[in-house]
Amino acid sequence: MDKNFYITTPIYYPSAKPHMGHAYSSILADFFARFMRIQGYDVHFLTGTDEHGQKIQRAAEKENKDPQLFCDEISKIFSDLSKTLNLSNNDFIRTTEKRHKESVTHLWNILEKKKEIYLSKYSGWYSVSDEAFYNEDELEEKNSIKVSKMSGSPVEWVEEESYFFKLSKWQEPLLKFYADNPNFIMPESRKNEVISFVKSGLKDLSVSRKSFSWGIKVPSNNEHVIYVWLDALTNYLSALNYPNKDNELYKNFWPASLHLIGKDILRFHAVYWPAFLLAADIIPPLRVYGHGWILSNDEKMSKSKGNILDPVQIIKKYGIDPLRYYLIKEVSFGNDGSISKDKLESCINSDLANNFGNLCQRVVAFISKNLNMKIPSSHSFNDDDKKVLNIYKENSTNLINFIENQDINSYMNFIQERLFSANKYFNDQEPWNKKKDVQRLDTIIYVSLELIRKLSILLYPVIPDSSLKVLKMFNITEKNIDFKSISNHDFLKASSDINKISILFKKIENND
Numbered sequence: 001m002d003k004n005f006y007i008t009t010p011i012y013y014p015s016a017k018p019h020m021g022h023a024y025s026s027i028l029a030d031f032f033a034r035f036m037r038i039q040g041y042d043v044h045f046l047t048g049t050d051e052h053g054q055k056i057q058r059a060a061e062k063e064n065k066d067p068q069l070f071c072d073e074i075s076k077i078f079s080d081l082s083k084t085l086n087l088s089n090n091d092f093i094r095t096t097e098k099r100h101k102e103s104v105t106h107l108w109n110i111l112e113k114k115k116e117i118y119l120s121k122y123s124g125w126y127s128v129s130d131e132a133f134y135n136e137d138e139l140e141e142k143n144s145i146k147v148s149k150m151s152g153s154p155v156e157w158v159e160e161e162s163y164f165f166k167l168s169k170w171q172e173p174l175l176k177f178y179a180d181n182p183n184f185i186m187p188e189s190r191k192n193e194v195i196s197f198v199k200s201g202l203k204d205l206s207v208s209r210k211s212f213s214w215g216i217k218v219p220s221n222n223e224h225v226i227y228v229w230l231d232a233l234t235n236y237l238s239a240l241n242y243p244n245k246d247n248e249l250y251k252n253f254w255p256a257s258l259h260l261i262g263k264d265i266l267r268f269h270a271v272y273w274p275a276f277l278l279a280a281d282i283i284p285p286l287r288v289y290g291h292g293w294i295l296s297n298d299e300k301m302s303k304s305k306g307n308i309l310d311p312v313q314i315i316k317k318y319g320i321d322p323l324r325y326y327l328i329k330e331v332s333f334g335n336d337g338s339i340s341k342d343k344l345e346s347c348i349n350s351d352l353a354n355n356f357g358n359l360c361q362r363v364v365a366f367i368s369k370n371l372n373m374k375i376p377s378s379h380s381f382n383d384d385d386k387k388v389l390n391i392y393k394e395n396s397t398n399l400i401n402f403i404e405n406q407d408i409n410s411y412m413n414f415i416q417e418r419l420f421s422a423n424k425y426f427n428d429q430e431p432w433n434k435k436k437d438v439q440r441l442d443t444i445i446y447v448s449l450e451l452i453r454k455l456s457i458l459l460y461p462v463i464p465d466s467s468l469k470v471l472k473m474f475n476i477t478e479k480n481i482d483f484k485s486i487s488n489h490d491f492l493k494a495s496s497d498i499n500k501i502s503i504l505f506k507k508i509e510n511n512d
């Protein structure tokens, strides 16, 4: 079995500071990366910034800054955010880097050599905000301004000489590709949207611009810069040192396992990207997953609406793990989800502090008082014990399947149920009333510790810092977390010492 896994986030525009939507995609990608690592996969996790194009050029001009300098500053904020979000990314790519420009130039040359690109003239609508061309039927009038029906962004009329990619030629091959690879586009509902878009007819795509200069130059014609989406999508290859196909990164990690993106950019990833790749004889990625939007007050966040949620402020107040837990559990993956301070606080209190945190603290306090901070020396499981333990073993394959199908909701439901069940077990078994039956008391504590260990492993991709704090009790470090070990009920070594644990989550006491 191929044990390599390459996961990517979109590369974000450094046209403005990152917001909660960017944090959401990155945290979700990190969740998958971490889960696959504890399953023994060699994971390559990529994120970065998309720095060329008219949108960035205009944003820089507005601030009277050189575009490169402008990108340097904001890209740094994105890469700092990766650290604040505790992302385990292996690389952070910027499209202004030399390695990337070389890849894009190479890909362009191949497409040109294969006669997939020709020079003509573009006249039509363009949205600088989306960096996208739109057909008339994709537009509507709002307050006497023409905007995209999909994104609501204003469009402007463009008429200029442009290179075109022969997208129309790839309509049938794309439909065949979707049919042969039914899991290429996820979730299912989005796949249908893409297929009907392709079936409705593909026109050749303008892939160069002449009216501004901030981009990678067309190698054979320096008056043109390469269309920013052809430039940006290639980041997934340039981070693997493409075109050097013999290097380890490319050999191990292409085709990408999962491009995790928001639904707003599905067309670029599920139509244009595989078409470019098929045209260049490169295998397309295995899967593109378009998740829903994080809504603020039930609307998509946007600067103009003034409803931007700043992840850094929220993390300062509540901490990173509560935010990660909340976004992963409370936003039904694949759908849009509204987030609010009240829901975040109740999530921290009920799931994290009262449920997981409380379980750990109670069990450890009991061990500290009665067992000298040691794992009990012996145990003998009865039916109650086996029942609460076996459920992990019985569901181990299901859990892996959930993640392979990006069914995070089922994964999180399982954890939630197990958290309740573990607390209930400890309450019902009443170890404090078993002090005369040492064998039983020891077994209850051993089972409780095993449950804490298993839950911490399942929670590691969600709340890595807190999970590691708990696992440290058993001297389990990040490098030796093994997902498979949730099926082992005798993992903890009898009589060994337990390390102290600090407070995991503080309850939010008031609502201000």
Ligand code: ME8
Pocket: 009, 010, 011, 012, 013, 014, 020, 021, 022, 024, 025, 050, 232, 233, 234, 235, 260, 261, 262, 263, 264, 265, 292, 293, 294, 295, 300, 301
């Ligand atoms: O589109 N909810 O960059 P971008 C959830 N540079 N996710 C959101 C979101 C929201 N409200 N807002 C943004 C680009 N996102 C291109 C990508 S990739 C080769 C080039 C996330 O800065 C989501 O993943 O506009 C969305 O697809 C992405 O940020 C768009 O980021």
